[in-house]
Amino acid sequence: MAVSGVCVDAELLTRFASSLFQAAGVPEDEADLVSTSLVGSNLRGHDSHGVVRIPRYLPLLETGELVAGAGLSVL
Numbered sequence: 892m893a894v895s896g897v898c899v900d901a902e903l904l905t906r907f908a909s910s911l912f913q914a915a916g917v918p919e920d921e922a923d924l925v926s927t928s929l930v931g932s933n934l935r936g937h938d939s940h941g942v943v944r945i946p947r948y949l950p951l952l953e954t955g956e957l958v959a960g961a962g963l964s965v966l
Contacts, residue, residue: 905930908942915952917959 905926912922925948933941951957 901930901934904933904942908945911945911949912952912959915949915959917952921960 905923908926908929909919909922912925913919917925929940929942929944931941932938948957952959
């Protein structure tokens with residue numbers, strides 16, 4: 892049975908995803924972390940939590956619903 896879809900090198904996809912986030916104003920270290928996590932989800936078979944999310948995240952960054960570089964603190 893033939894596999895449908897597109898096969899992309901994981902490292903190439905991670906770099907591309909990171910560049911998209913950086914172009915949207917996300918700091919490089921944060922963009923790399925998010926991109927690695929998204930591609931990792933795809934590699935583990937959780938495609939709904941992978942790079943398919945990028946078209947949703949970029950507009951949220953644009954509107955300020957997601958804040959790049961906001962940092963986290965544990966209470």
